[in-house]
Amino acid sequence: MTPALVSAQGVSPQSTDSASAENQPAILVADDVQITADDKLVASGNVEAMFEGRRLKARSITYDSTSESLSIEGPMSLQDGDTTLILADQAELDRDMANGLLTGARIVMDTQVQLAANAMARIDGRYSQLYKVAVTSCRVCETGQPPLWQIRARRVVHDQDEQQLYFDDAQLRVLDVPILYLPRLRLPDPTLERATGFLIPSIQNSSLLGTGVKVPYFIRMGDHRDLTLTPFVTDKTRTLELRYRQAFVNGDLTINGAISDDDLRGSSTRGYLFAEGEFDLKNDFKLTFDIEYTSDDTYLLGYGYSWKDRLDSEIAIERARRDEYIRGAITAFDSLRPGESNTTLPTLAGNFDYERRLHPSRLGGEIRLGASMHGHRRTSNLRTDGADLDPWADGRDLARMTVSADWIRSWTLPAGVLARFQTGVAADAFRVVQGGGLSAARATEVTPSTSVRLRWPWIKATPGGATHVIEPVLQMSWVGGSNPNIPNDESTLIEFDEGNLFSMSRFTAPDRRERGLSGAYGVRWTRHDPKGWESTLAIGQVVRETPQTEYNGLDSFTDSSGLRDKFSDVMVAGQLKLFDGLTLTGRGLFDDGLSTTKAEARASWENDRTNLAATYIWLRKDPRENRVGDISEWSIDGSYRFSRHLTGSAQWRYDVASDNKVYAGLGMTYTNECMEIALKASRRFTTSTILTPSTDISVTVGLRGFTAKADDQSYVRKCKN
Structure with a gap:
């Protein structure tokens, strides 16, 4: 039988605002459509009716034009919008399918939560009132066994506009065993993203804090902000945790904190506050800030909020464009480490960085212009050294300003050799306050520099499809000037790896620079396999004409930096990535006796069932880097899906x-x-x-x-x- 299509024009009782809304088309598709003598339309066989975003499927539909009602024989389904599906045995509905009564009804919301009821009444297309209801998100099989959990209720009202479910005489059942009775209960339906109410509770037991229950309560304060309060009460602590979030047109703000009243320390009231935000400003600038505060040294670790033992609060403004970078920041530090005094540490620091790239057509290459300023302050007023390893005054404050200009150009030489030439000059000015007489109060230094780097990449493809790339690199550098008589506050920790092997200075800031004639050489090998795995290996070393020393003859580099003497330690780094998700990474520094100065290794394995990572680090003892002994530590973190x-x-x-x-x-x-x-x-x-x-x-x-x-x-x- 050929399906019949009927299109009718009618007036919806809710559509009276405009002429376009008054004439809503209704479409009916069925295998057979008949009109009876009493002016009723009867559709049977694969019936589908569509009206105002609702789609009805049934075995047969009878439409009475006099009462403008639908009599539906099921099994039937009514798709109301994108997230709500209604199933029933039979129904009596009005022409808009917005009002009526359904028997043997079931609602499926967002393909997750289902509500089964003996009967359901639809009111104005907004409310669904269900009687003798069972609600669950568990899969219900036709074995007769009850779901893992369900909520039984005498009546449930679903407000489709507010996206809320209201329960009367509700029971929470686990395997059909009642465990909790609630005369009234309100829950958001699964289509609602954010609603005020309780979140998932958890039972917490701590040998330090005692046993209690955390019950988070989420407060929706509008479409763009919310607050979560989590009380935690035991016999040892009374704690209230909070999280506040707000989204703005140009950014967002998040605040996490807690306040506790306990007997673990002399002070009964303790707490912490972490806040961070990011905002887009005019002219592509971005404002970022974070605030980190705690009442005492052990609160964060004792309550499990953070492992940080040095807090940093910062506000910064920056802009990054293709040929320009600007950043200014003010940072406050707070050390929680035992034995460290915040009065003799630089607890307040300011930084400004600017870099500009120019591409002159006549000269060729690239010109880089840079400027930076740094200053830090200690709260101590000591003008002489205290009882620590620092040979300078404990109360010194320092400011620095640096300007620089460099010209960089590259060429391709015969045989595929890639050449890079760089030359430039930098000027540094320093101001030291409360230096204790061991350093100059003011110092300036002009540093010219130049370098030539040669790279010769070799590429080979094997018959099996693998690609090998071997790239030897050689660089010669010269840096003039000398390090001024100022304390080393910025370049205290030096990292030597494949990232700065070919830098002209491996110090982290301009208060120290590598001076004189030096060279660096290395080779990098990479293999790409078409089966999906690859490997890399890099080896390099730095060679100098003379060791790097301070004005008083002391070594500029620490014992564990790997950069002391004329020949640096040999740097070795490698990585192996396999197609099954296994990755092995390692790097290390080895002295002339092949003893390890620094080393780290990491293995990770990730697939559908496994997510595993293991890390090992080894650092040689170095009092100048605040390590009185060797550091050797394993760390393993992973998960495995057993079933x-x-x-x-x-x-x-x-x-x-x-x-x-x-x-x-x-x-x-x-x-x-x-x-x-x-x-x-x-x-x-x-x-x-x-x-x-x-x-x-x-x-x-x-x-x-x-x-x-x-x-x-x-x-x-x-x-x-």
Whole structure:
């Protein structure tokens, strides 16, 4: 039988605002359409009716033009918008499908939450009133077994505009066993992104803080801001955590904090506040800031909010364009480390950086113009050195201004050799206050420099499709001038790796520069395989005419920097990436006796079931870098999905040098389409004169569909036939 198509014009009772809204088309498609003697339209066989965004499918529909009503025989489905699907055995609806009564009804919201009821009344296309209801987001199989959890209620009202569900006489059941009765209950429907209400609670047990329950309460303060309050009360602490978020037209703001009343220290009231924001300004400028504050040295670590032992608060304005970069920042530091005094550390610092690139057509190449300013201040007024390793005054303050200009040009020489020439000049001016007489109060230095770098890349393709690239590099540099008699406050920690092997100065700031004639050589090998794996290896070394020394003859570089003497340590770095998600990375510095100065290695493995990473670091002791002993530490962090629903996780940190455990953690998470249960246990072994080790255990149970989206379909259970 050929399907019949009927298009009718009618007047919707809700559409009276304009002439275009008064005439709404209704479309009916069916295998057979008849008009009876009493002026009724009867459609049967694969019936579909569409009107005002609603799509109705049924076995048969009878339309009474006198009462403007629809009598529908099911099974039927009514798609209302993109997120709501209504199923029923039969229904009596008005012509707009916005009002009426459905029996044997079921609502599926956002493909996650389903509401099954004996009967359902639709009112004005906005409200759905269901009677004797069962609500769940679990998959319900035709085996007769109850879902893992469900909410039974005498009546449920769904407000489609407000996206809210209102329950009367509700019971929360687990495997059909009632565990909680609530006379009134309100929940957001799954289509609502943000709504005021309780979030997923968790049970927390800590050997330091005691046992309690965290119940986050989310407060929606509009479309663009919200506040989350989380009380945590035990026999040892009374804590209120907060998180505030606000989105602006040109940026966003996030504030995290907590306030506690406990008996763990002499002061009963403790707390912390972390805030960060980012805003777009005019002319492509960007404003960023972060604030980090805590009431005492152990609060963050003791309560598990952060592992940071040095806080930094900063406000900065920057702009990055293709040929220009500008940044200005003010930073405040606060050390939480035992034995460090904030009065003798630079706790307030200001920085300004500017760089401009020019491309002159006649001269060729590139001209780089730069300017920078730096200043830092200590709160101490000491003009002489205290009892520490610093040979300068503990209360010194310092300011620096630097301007520079460089010309860079590249050529391609015969045989494919790539040449790069750079020359330039820099001027530095310093001002030292409270230097204790060991340094000059003022100093200036003009530094000319020039360098030539040659690269000769060799490329070879094997019959198997692999590509090899070998690139030897040689650089000769000369830097004039000498380091002035000022304290080293900016270039205290030097890193030597493949990133700065061919720099003319490997100091981190212009208060120190590498001077004299020097050379650097290295080779890099890369292999790309068509099967999806690749490997790289880089080796290099720095050679100087004379070692780098201070004005008083001391070495400018620290013992563990790898850059002392005429010949630096040999730098070796490599990486191997395999097609199955395994990546191995390592780098190290080796002296002339092949002893390790610094080394780090990392292995990571990531695929559909595994996410594992292990890191090892080794640093030689160096009092000038505040390391009185060697550092040797392992760190492992990973997760493994044992089955469709079960995922385990583990974290472990171990101090090999002191043979002490630092941190250990285990977790197990059960996840399906409607529930997530997370069990976590951890032990922090760190201890000091003001901090004791602690063990923490937490259990979190979340009902997915309401409190969390279930977008990952790999967790959905399958029904057995």
